[in-house]
Amino acid sequence: xxxxxxxxxxxxxxxxxxAIASVGFTLQFGVTNILNLAYGDVMTGCAFVAYLVTRAGxxxxxxxxxxxxxxxLASYGLNRFVYTPFVRRGxxxxxxxxxxxxxxxxxxxGLQAIFKATFFSLAxxxxxxxxxxxxxxxxxxxxxMGLAVAAMLLVHSLLSWTKLGRAMRATAADPELARSCGIAxxxxxxxxxxxxxxxxxxxxxxxxxxxxxxxxxAGGQFLIPIIAAAVLGGVGQPYxxxxxxxxxxxxxxxxxxxxxxxxxxxxxxxxxxxxxxxxPQGIFAEVATQKEVVA
Amino acid sequence: xxxQKLIKMRRxxxxxxxxxxxxxxxxxxxxxxxxxxxxxxxxxxxxxFSGADASFGPEMVAGCQPAARLINAxxxxxxxxxxxxxxxxxxxxxxxxxxxxxxIATNSSLGGILGPSADEALATVPxxxxxxxxxxxxxGQAFFxxxxxxxxxxxxxxxxxxxxALALWAKKMGYTHAAAIFGNDAGSQSDVPTLxxxxxxxxxxxxxxxxxxxxxxSYRTEIEQMLAxxxxxxxxxxxxxxxxxxxxxxxxxxxxxxxxxxxxxxxSPWLKAVTGAIGKKDMTKxxxxxxxxxxxxxxxxxxxxxxxxASASQVPQPAQWSADPYSMTYYDGVTIMALAxxxxxxxxxxxxxxxxxxxxxxxxxKTVVHSFAEGKAALAKGKKIQFVGAGGPIAxxxxxxxxxxxxxxxxxxxxxxxxxxxxxxxxxxxxx
Numbered sequence: 001x002x003x004x005x006x007x008x009x010x011x012x013x014x015x016x017x018x019a020i021a022s023v024g025f026t027l028q029f030g031v032t033n034i035l036n037l038a039y040g041d042v043m044t045g046c047a048f049v050a051y052l053v054t055r056a057g058x059x060x061x062x063x064x065x066x067x068x069x070x071x072x073l074a075s076y077g078l079n080r081f082v083y084t085p086f087v088r089r090g091x092x093x094x095x096x097x098x099x100x101x102x103x104x105x106x107x108x109x110g111l112q113a114i115f116k117a118t119f120f121s122l123a124x125x126x127x128x129x130x131x132x133x134x135x136x137x138x139x140x141x142x143x144x145m146g147l148a149v150a151a152m153l154l155v156h157s158l159l160s161w162t163k164l165g166r167a168m169r170a171t172a173a174d175p176e177l178a179r180s181c182g183i184a185x186x187x188x189x190x191x192x193x194x195x196x197x198x199x200x201x202x203x204x205x206x207x208x209x210x211x212x213x214x215x216x217x218a219g220g221q222f223l224i225p226i227i228a229a230a231v232l233g234g235v236g237q238p239y240x241x242x243x244x245x246x247x248x249x250x251x252x253x254x255x256x257x258x259x260x261x262x263x264x265x266x267x268x269x270x271x272x273x274x275x276x277x278x279x280p281q282g283i284f285a286e287v288a289t290q291k292e293v294v295a
Numbered sequence: 296x297x298x299q300k301l302i303k304m305r306r307x308x309x310x311x312x313x314x315x316x317x318x319x320x321x322x323x324x325x326x327x328x329x330x331x332x333x334x335x336x337x338x339x340x341x342x343x344f345s346g347a348d349a350s351f352g353p354e355m356v357a358g359c360q361p362a363a364r365l366i367n368a369x370x371x372x373x374x375x376x377x378x379x380x381x382x383x384x385x386x387x388x389x390x391x392x393x394x395x396x397x398x399i400a401t402n403s404s405l406g407g408i409l410g411p412s413a414d415e416a417l418a419t420v421p422x423x424x425x426x427x428x429x430x431x432x433x434x435g436q437a438f439f440x441x442x443x444x445x446x447x448x449x450x451x452x453x454x455x456x457x458x459x460a461l462a463l464w465a466k467k468m469g470y471t472h473a474a475a476i477f478g479n480d481a482g483s484q485s486d487v488p489t490l491x492x493x494x495x496x497x498x499x500x501x502x503x504x505x506x507x508x509x510x511x512x513s514y515r516t517e518i519e520q521m522l523a524x525x526x527x528x529x530x531x532x533x534x535x536x537x538x539x540x541x542x543x544x545x546x547x548x549x550x551x552x553x554x555x556x557x558x559x560x561x562x563s564p565w566l567k568a569v570t571g572a573i574g575k576k577d578m579t580k581x582x583x584x585x586x587x588x589x590x591x592x593x594x595x596x597x598x599x600x601x602x603x604x605a606s607a608s609q610v611p612q613p614a615q616w617s618a619d620p621y622s623m624t625y626y627d628g629v630t631i632m633a634l635a636x637x638x639x640x641x642x643x644x645x646x647x648x649x650x651x652x653x654x655x656x657x658x659x660x661k662t663v664v665h666s667f668a669e670g671k672a673a674l675a676k677g678k679k680i681q682f683v684g685a686g687g688p689i690a691x692x693x694x695x696x697x698x699x700x701x702x703x704x705x706x707x708x709x710x711x712x713x714x715x716x717x718x719x720x721x722x723x724x725x726x727x
Contacts, residue, residue: 003516003519003520003523006515006516006519007515007516007519010513010515010516013513013515014512014513017512112345116611117344117345117349117350117353118564118567119535119536119539119564119567119568119571120571121539121568121571121572126547126574127547129547129548136515136548138547207512210512210513210540211512211513211536211539211540212539212540212543212544212571212572213535213536213538213539213540213543213568213569213571213572214536215349215536217345217346218510218536221510222512253513253515253516254516256516256517256520257516257519257520261505261506261507261508261514261516261517261520262479262506262508264508264511264516265508265511
């Protein structure tokens with residue numbers, strides 16, 4: 001089998017997980033302007049919930065639903081009870097980054113304290129392998145890719161064709177103006193956190209499936225590629241995050257095949273740097289730097 | 296209360312505080328002398344307890360705690376009790392250097408340490424050596440084969456020796472084409488040069504040599520490239536999470552091939568991560584680990600194992616470390632330090648460090664002892680001793696290194712089963 005075709009397939013799997021995660025990350029950032037660096041650790045928490053569900057005899061769909069639900073609730077709760085009080089006290093963007101780092105460390109160490117510093121695998125039956133057009137996928141990877149496509153279509157439909165989507169875009173563009181136009185921005189922000197959290201939880205379960213053995217730091221380690229994909233696409237731009245995820249995922253796998261596995265991450269991040277040199281705002285144009293954090 | 300009384304009270308309080316601080320500082324000068332008031336002697340467990348190599352720390356604690364238990368049960372060293380304290384290096388020199396400085400500066404009764412590991416040894420051994428802290432390092436880096444650090448001691452084989460053992464076992468199994476799949480961390484990579492050299496010397500062909508970036512979400516491209524070179528066996532040392540991902544993807548894509556790993560492949564975290572990923576059956580069928588030879592019988596091991604099993608409150612699931620050669624060497628390290636303190640009649644680090652070999656090397660008329668209690672009793676009678684550790688006899692060379700044979704082992708139904716041995720003589724012949 002051709003190694004480049006195989007790598008293309010492998011890159012699509014990585015890109016799928018990255019896409020689910022980075023779209024969730026950037027969607028929430030686009031609406032609230034809070035750079036939530038605890039995102040990876042919420043992913044890990046959801047992976048642990050999926051682990052408990054599968055240990056109790058739950059199936060993959062049940063684990064995914066539990067993961068997505070946990071992610072949604074955890075993200076909503078984080079915003080309501082941790083981030084919003086800071087925003088309302090006038091904490092600026094840099095201060096909020098420190099708050100999210102603190103939450104990240106608390107979550108990571110909390111998970112380690114509960115589950116101990118050891119390794120976990122989802123208790124699911126071994127998947128079957130399938131070959132398509134020279135690429136190899138397992139049944140679980142096909143599910144992950146299907147989920148990524150479904151999530152992207154859902155986000156696209158939501159943003160393009162629903163009132164909520166338009167309200168989210170309006171809140172993202174100018175929260176004050178949106179509020180004065182009668183949009184219930186508080187509700188929109190809550191829903192953005194719920195949706196972002198559901199995608200975060202789904203990505204956490206997908207990551208646990210893909211790496212097979214995970215620890216309390218697994219999601220945190222995945223945060224850099226997530227941010228890279230989001231930045232590459234244009235921070236706050238869900239479509240950009242999708243493109244960014246595909247570029248990062250494919251370039252990492254293809255560079256491993258063409259050059260050397262040692263340069264896998266080097267090439268992916270070099271592409272990121274080059275793109276940002278040419279288009280500092282990312283592939284999709286809008287930049288959120290002028291806005292303030294909202295809750 | 297009059298102003299004068301108030302001033303007197305303040306003076307008295309200040310004096311008491313100053314005395315307290317002075318008393319605290321008195322124990323900071325490198326350990327108390329034999330006549331000093333009993334206090335606790337801290338044995339630093341200086342290793343990764345978090346990060347990619349978080350599995351190292353618990354293995355160290357599993358050696359330190361039983362040793363401290365036995366030392367304390369025998370009345371301690373000049374009535375000073377031993378206490379094992381964890382210092383997390385996070386497996387990263389950037390974290391380990393400040394951790395080492397802090398440990399030295401803030402632990403008034405630091406008697407000695409176990410560690411550092413390969414992740415942080417090059418950065419921290421010079422600091423610890425300058426501070427005159429005796430240390431039983433667990434790095435295999437060849438740099439320490441012939442180093443002049445007076446306070447560094449090593450009971451584990453160098454990585455170059457591990458490379459010889461892997462190559463010899465693969466040759467014995469009849470393999471001719473191998474792939475080296477090692478993590479890109481310093482510790483794992485230090486195994487590779489001697490492995491490649493030894494494998495070539497034995498007539499084998501290294502068809503692929505990959506430095507794996509650790510903890511990635513996928514290694515499928517690396518696996519396809521490796522399989523294209525058609526290896527019969529994989530030599531490896533990679534962290535548990537990476538190994539779980541790599542081997543499960545290999546299994547999914549084309550099925551497993553035999554894997555020969557260093558001792559990490561026989562350690563509990565690795566076994567848990569990889570067994571969860573590929574299943575018990577394939578773990579037994581395909582994975583063999585080479586670890587320093589460690590007897591699970593004899594008086595010294597029995598004493599170690601008894602104390603280990605009794606330390607369940609400090610060592611979770613202690614039985615998992617019963618046959619662990621590294622835990623045994625940590626146990627031996629602490630016991631050697633304690634006996635050297637007795638032999639030197641001092642807990643001063645610089646003083647007792649000179650007596651490490653005196654309590655371990657064989658010699659005419661020496662009393663062979665298998666535990667701290669036996670050693671303490673013999674020394675009290677004015678005898679010279681040779682401590683034989685849980686890991687066997689100890690013979691430090693002039694560079695403070697002591698290593699021996701290797702055993703090949705597999706995981707069978709949750710237990711490590713020894714399947715063969717690579718002798719010290721074979722290794723010596725290959726390393727010439």
